[in-house]
Amino acid sequence: MSNSTFTQGSSETEGTSQPDSTAETVLELDGVCKTYGDERVIDDLSLSVTDGEILTLLGPSGCGKTTTLRLIAGLERPGSGEVLLDGAPVAGNGDFVAPEQRGVGVVFQEFALFPHMTAEENIAFGLKDAPESEREDRVDEMLDLVGLDAHRDSHPDELSGGQQQRVALARSLAPEPEMLLLDEPFSNLDVDLRVEMREEVRRILKDAGVTAISVTHDQEEALSISDRVAVMNDGRIEQIDRPEQVFQHPESRFVAGFLGHASFLSGFVTGDEVETGLGTLSRDRIHGLAEEYDGTKLDVLARPDDLTASPAPDDQSDGEVVHRRYLGPTVLYRVELDNGDVLECMHDHTDQVAVGTRVAVVLDANHDLAWFPASQR
Amino acid sequence: METDNGTTTTDDPTDAGRSSSSRPVGLTLLSGAIAAATVLPLYWLFDTAFRASKPVQLADPTTWLGVLDPLSLLLEPASIRVLRNSVVLVVCVTAASILISVPLAYLTVRTDLPFRRFFTIAVMLPLVIPSYIGAFAFVSVFSPKGQVQSLLAPLGVEELPGIYGLEGTVLVLTLYTYPYVYITSRAALKTLDTSLVDAARTLRHSRWEAFKRVVVPQIRPAVAAGSLLTALYTLSDFGTPQIMRYHVFTRIIYTRWADSAEFVSVLSLQLLAVTVLILAVESRVRGDDTLHSSRGGQAASRVRLGRWRWPVLAFPLAVVGLALVVPIGTLGMWLLRGSATGSGVPFELEYVANSIDVSLAAALIATLAGIPVAYLSARYDTRLGDLFERVTYVGYAVPGVVMGLALVFLGINLFPDLYLTLPLLIFAYVVRFLPQSVGSTRASFLQVNPALPEAARTLGRSSVGAFRAVTLPLAAPGLLGGAALVFLTTMKELPATLMLQPHGYKTLVTYIWQMQEDGYYGDAAVPALVLVAISALSIFVIISQEGYDVK
Incomplete structure (x- = not known):
């Protein structure tokens, strides 16, 4: 895509x-x-x-x-x-x-079901102008749509949160x-x-x-x-x-x-390459980078799941782990690069990298990367 | 629906979250008219008080004499004596109520007193007995030739020292108003964090020192609030001082309004001034705190009374005995003896029917009149709405005798055809008890989630239609509760009833009053017991309203 x-x-x-x-x-x-x-x-x-x-x-x-x-x-x-x-x-x-x-129908934040009416009466509320038989058919149809036929005579306080939401949906959809x-x-x-x-x-x-x-x-x-x-x-x-x-x-x-965690990798555009704190990136990995940005600074968006940090000797490393946040299935490492950029890397929960370790960070994304001109920072 | 016209494109009455820039003009005008109707009668007190001075103003260029005249009435020895009597009465009743209530509250909340739950309820029950019924019972028992004397007659007691005057009035009013202080003190003690007392104990305070330095400062606002309710009730009560023949504002105003209107008008204004003073103090003391916020008590750290546990029972027993057993027992005894006392005016069911008729009318009108005021104040954040709601409370705060007098003057001067007719009497009830319906209705409107009428609008209802289909049914229990309160308090209302009743129109209350005045106690027993039952019902309504909740 x-x-x-x-x-x-x-x-x-x-x-x-x-x-x-x-x-x-x-x-x-x-x-x-x-x-x-x-x-x-x-x-x-x-x-x-x-x-x-x-x-x-x-x-x-x-x-x-x-x-x-x-x-x-x-x-x-x-x-x-x-x-x-x-x-x-x-x-x-x-x-x-x-x-x-x-x-225009509205499903309210707390559902706003009328507490003095049953589920069925709530759903029928907006159908007051319809003939009796049509109203009943429509209510049946709605109860069927939301799968609440068994609870038609329940009052809102007898319904679970999910059921209340279904009633609220059905009520607002009933008048079409x-x-x-x-x-x-x-x-x-x-x-x-x-x-x-x-x-x-x-x-x-x-x-x-x-x-x-x-x-x-x-x-x-x-x-x-x-x-x-x-x-x-x-x-x-x-x-x-x-x-x-x-x-x-x-x-x-x-x-x-x-939308999600965002780290920014500062870079400088020269010819077909962009120089960053992680070395050079090929220009065609950057999404729609026009000619006029040649010779300017930019920030490349790097999501944590696109970044991996692995321990490396000093001469091959890009920065140092400054923080580690354990999230259960994953671990989020914060890495401060030598040029001052701060990146967040998402790892599998089995990975163990100690805070203070020198690491090499790899930007491993199979999609092109978003960027923002540094002048807009 | 038929109410759609003109309302659909006007302002959205359910826009409660924010102060709407648009204002509901019609609703505001209606509320304003209702609020005005409740206070305007008071104008006639001023009119009458200053009437004597009007000719002086016209004849004499030194118009300040006109102000001097009512002032000179104020300074008459009779007025000063009335003021002094009233103040002495209020101070004595309030002090006695505190002395009874705080220890009672402490015993029932914080100690291992036997039968705590029973006494908690029993010591609140005197509220159920209208004070004039209590006064009437005490007079019949303890008067110089009363029942106690007749019991003691074989021992050669010809006459008892008598219960009339200050002492009797203080006794009766204290017994029937101390529960206000008890209820607020109890609530404060219940919510008091007992770890504070524990902390004080670990800081080398004895239990008594801890009570003085930790508990008392914390319950003081609640005690003060309850005391002010007691003071207000005492100041405005008419039946008890009248029966006990103690000259306070209300008694003088009632007994002398026919022959010296100017004088009693001045007294009424003076009484109003004292009432306003007490109300001002009350609102300052109370602030915005809820008085009845009770959470679970801490049973773990109850004070152990030890060997005093049983002897101390004598105190709540004495209070309950005097306040409840004496009047109920007396009435019951009269009832058993039969009404063979021969007043010649036997009690008839028609009087009850009359009471019910006027009370129903008052409840209906007060509820209808309360709806616009309550809705405006609950749903719109406008100053006028809040003002009108406040104004309706004036009729509640004004002593019944004073409001009755104002309406008498209003009737005589403005509507002579209505004077001493049912419409004016019912109007008096509505003015006096409108706040009960406004308060209850407003609370139930506030409890209706504003999203509900909005949901109704998105489902095709007009603003009026949404109000009728959703807001009104959800608020109905509150409206009914308010109506019930107005109905029940109207049933037992005394001063305005006496001053404004049409000739020959007898109700429960006027019949009891007449029998009491004529000394036919036996005939009053049945209606008085009926009144106590009605009164108990009204307290029950209030209690059940507090737990009332709509999502």
């Missing part, structure tokens, strides 16, 4: 890949801003989502991702900018369509919304259940064929359930792309650092 993108200019211009360019746009945000008091929570945010895809807004807490979701649902009004659903404006320019008229919004859908679940429910939720969403936007601060969750990931920081989108692209070709240091 790296070959296909290798030929496109610099990494900055690689741009948003549309999963299916023929699919129609369901949602569009255009220059949306939102402020609370003096604080600008959303800053000139633009975004479009196509039919049937699952997009995840990923970012640290306070980056504005939940507010974005609430703006789409109509639970908040934008200060400026426009929100369009199916090409029709629902917010902005003085228009405002109330949440109940938008056809244009799109579904999920606010930190897994944060309320135990770690084990979380992984299981990710798969399950993705299956249900794909079965229902619904367009979905989910919000999370968990990179693993974002990468595993989404068709596309939008990394948000400080009220704006830093990068929006397929999970693999975002992970391997981050467009900013923030994205690189937020």
Whole structure:
């Protein structure tokens, strides 16, 4: 997959890949801003989502991702900018369509199941205008979809976390919304259940064929359930792309650092080579390094799993192990290179290298490497 | 749904997380009107107090004389005596309550007193008996020619020294208000970290020294808070001093309002001033702490009473005996003897029905009026909302006699057609007890997760529709609890009932009062026991509300 993108200019211009360019746009945000008091929570945010895809807004807490979701649902009004659903404006320019008229379903962070109603009544809540028989059929269908037929008469407090989430999903899907919004859908679940429910939720969403936007601060969750990931920081989108692209070709240091551990290897471009603290790297290993960067300094992104450190005699070593963190299956070594760069190397848990050992570090990646101009540091 | 129009594009009432820039205008106006209705009657106290001075103002250019006139009423020997009596009463009752409650709380929480659980509940139970019922029972037992005297008559006791006056009033009010201090002291003692006492002991303090230097400073705020409740109740109580013939504000205001309106208005304002003073002290002492935050007690480090374990029982037994056994026993005895005392006005079920009617009306109106005030204050972070909620509490803090008087003047001056009719009486109840419904309703609105109505909106409901389908059903237990409280307290309300009852309209309370005044104790036994039962029910409602919880 790296070959296909290798030929496109610099990494900055690689741009948003549309999963299916023929699919129609369901949602569009255009220059949306939102402020609370003096604080600008959303800053000139633009975004479009196509039919049937699952997009995840990923970012640290306070980056504005939940507010974005609430703006789409109509639970908040934008200060400026426009929100369009199916090409029709629902917010902005003085228009405002109330949440109940938008056809947007929401799965809330703590599920927000109505405690005074059974699972079945919760699911039927949004179907009040449908005829009785149709409503029953739809509820049955939904219970079937989420596999909760046996619990239809249970109240929310009698259901486990995973079951509550299924009810919440079924409830929001029952009225056949244009799109579904999920606010930190897994944060309320135990770690084990979380992984299981990710798969399950993705299956249900794909079965229902619904367009979905989910919000999370968990990179693993974002990468595993989404068709596309939008990394948000400080009220704006830093990068929006397929999970693999975002992970391997981050467009900013923030994205690189937020998705997994990131170390930077400083280098200098000369001809066909890049000189680094680990010796020279062949220029064609660096992703889309344009001519104009000849003779400049850059930082190459090196993930811990691409780096191995092994004890070496002084004359063959690159640096010294300064820290060792035992993580169970793996061990993370922090190596300070002789030129001052600090790298993190992921090893198998059986490897034993003592702190203070001189080591040679090998950059062993079978994919091309992302980089950032040192001038942007 | 039919309520969609105009509401869908207005502000989102569920946006509770942040202070919304948009304001619910209609809701705010409605709450403001309700809050205003609860305080405006008090204007007529000022109007009446300064009425005497108005002609003086017009005739004489030295208008300051107009202010002087009510002031001179204030300085009359009679007013000063009333103020002194009231202050003496409040101080005595409060002090006596502390002296009873703190040792009781210590015994039941921190020691190995026998039957601790029984006494914990038993010493709180006097709250169940309205103080005027207690006073009435004590008078019938201990009055110069009461039951005790008749028992002692064979021994040649012609007359007892009498229970009327300051001593009797202090006795009765202490017995029926000390539980406020007991409850707060007990809560403080329960949450007290006993390792602090252990630490003091290891630092060479005796148990008594540790109590003084560690325990007392920590429970002092709680004791103070409870004491102020006792003081407020004592100051505003009308029935007990009236029965005990002790001249305090409430008694004078009640007995003399018909013939000297200006004078009692001035006294009422003075009483209000003292009440405000106590309230101000109370809110300072209490701060934002929750008073009833009880966690599990530490059974391990209970103080062993040793050989005092059984003798010390005499103390809680005496308190419970006086406060509970005397009145209940007296009423029971009257009941067994039958009502052959011949008042000529036998008790009729119609009086109970009347009580229930007015109380139901008051509960219904207070609950409906409480909803907008509570919702505005719970869901919107606006200053006006908080202000209106606070304002509704005025009617609660104002002594019943004073609110009754204000409504009498309001009726006479503004709505002569409504004076001495049921609507004005019910209005009085609503004004007095609205805070019970507002408080309970507000708490249950706060317990509804704001995401729930939001979820309803994303499922196609309008803001009003979401309120009706989700918020209201979830808050319903709180609304019902508030309504029940208003109902039960209205059933036993005394001063406003006496001042505003329509002619010939008898209720449980007015019947008891009439029999008490005429000395036909036997006839009052049944209704009084009914009232005690109602009162017990209301305490039960309060207790069950504290454990009330909606996710």
